[in-house]
Amino acid sequence: MTDISQFQSRRDWLLSNQPASRxxxxxxxxxxxxxxxxxxxxxxxxxxxxxxxxxxxxxxxxLAPRSPFVGDLANARLLPPGTDGYLLGTDSQGRDILSRLIHGSRLTLMVVVLVAIIAAPLGLLVGAVAGYAGGWIDAVLMRITDIFLAFPKLVLAMAFVAALGPGIENAVLAIAITSWPPYARMARAEAMGVRNSDYIAAVRLMGASPARIVIRHIMPMCLSSLIVRVTLDMAGIILTAAGLGFLGLGAQPPLPEWGAMIASGRLYILDQWWVATMPGIAIVIVSLGFNLLGDGLRDALDPREAGK
Incomplete structure (x- = not known):
């Protein structure tokens, strides 16, 4: 009973309509x-x-039962799932697919995190500046944004990777360069909605510079929408990275990148289906997870939903 009462008191403290502190x-x-x-x-x-x-x-x-880079080419080439302890089978080089999927999760997570770190702040800054400044600054920044939005993301990323050279680092940079425009559009809309508010006018009368207003007051107001948008875009980032890997423009062999694994298994898709199917299933599961998480965050962070 004591634990229940303590939990109830803490819950009442958290849900208080008159908080005593920030x-x-x-x-x-x-x-x-x-x-x-x-x-x-x-x-x-x-x-x-x-x-x-x-x-x-x-x-x-x-967690990986075997090496993701070295396989038994003589005795374990293209083994079906469940054979000789290979739970998901082996590829054309005799490498354990399960081990490659496990290590490939690191590459997938690295791409997602790095793209989010680069693209989200860039788009947020560009959109907040454009929405607050207006005029010719807004026109120039939004026309640049429109140029990036005019091309399909994968095609534009392929062009950047072709110019920079294949590799996981250049793939991350290319995906980040093509991913920031939607964040800029979102931040611009948020900034235009609050730039003439009484709150911003009061901050301006207190002598705050435009840069301080944008960084300290407008950009933080966009964070909730930005978090939701970034989470929902993670699936697209994973698919773009997998597409570049499939085309040979992303991670290079022998790195266990999921898109490259699908590309290496496409030659055996009819007879040894597991080589390409297993990484494809991994991409679907992770992409679905990010979409479900993004939908939940959108509902939780939407103030219109919170009041219902």
Missing amino acids: LQARLGRAYMIWLSFSANRLALVGLAVILGLLLVALFAPW
Whole structure:
């Protein structure tokens, strides 16, 4: 009974309508977001998938039963799943597909994180500046954004990788360069909605510079929408990276990148279907997990949904 009463008191403290401090208000807001998020069962499934991806990537050297780079070409070439201890079979080089998938999760996670770190802040800054400044600055920045949006992401990424050279680092840079325009559009819309508000006018009257207003007051207001958009775009980033790997423009052999694994297995798709199917299933599961997580975050962070 004591534990239950303590939990109830803490819950009442978090959900108080009159918080006594900023910390209590922030913790209460975070708790309300979690309650809204956890009410969505599919969002919890997506969160479990992404947490599983993180754990697999973190403990890959210990989880992988065999080397992802060296196989038994003489005795274990193109073995079907379940043969001789190879749970997911082997590829044309006799390498364990399960081990390559486990280590490939590190590459997938690295691409997703690096693209988000590069593209999201860039798009947020460009959109916030354009929305707040308006005029010719807005026109120039948005026309540049329109140029990037006029081309399909994969085609534009292929052009950048062709210019920079194949490799996982150049693939990350190319995907980041092609991923920032939607964030800029979103941030611009948010900035235009608040730039004439009383709150921004009061900050301006206090002597804040335009740069301080953009960085300290407008950009933080866009973070909720940005987090949702980035999470929903993770699936597209994974598919673009896999597409570049499939075309030989991303990670180079013998790196166990999932798109490159599909490309190496396309020659055996009719008879040895598992070589290309297993990495394809991994891409589908992770992409679905990010989509479900993004949908749950969108519902939890949307203030219109929170009031229902």
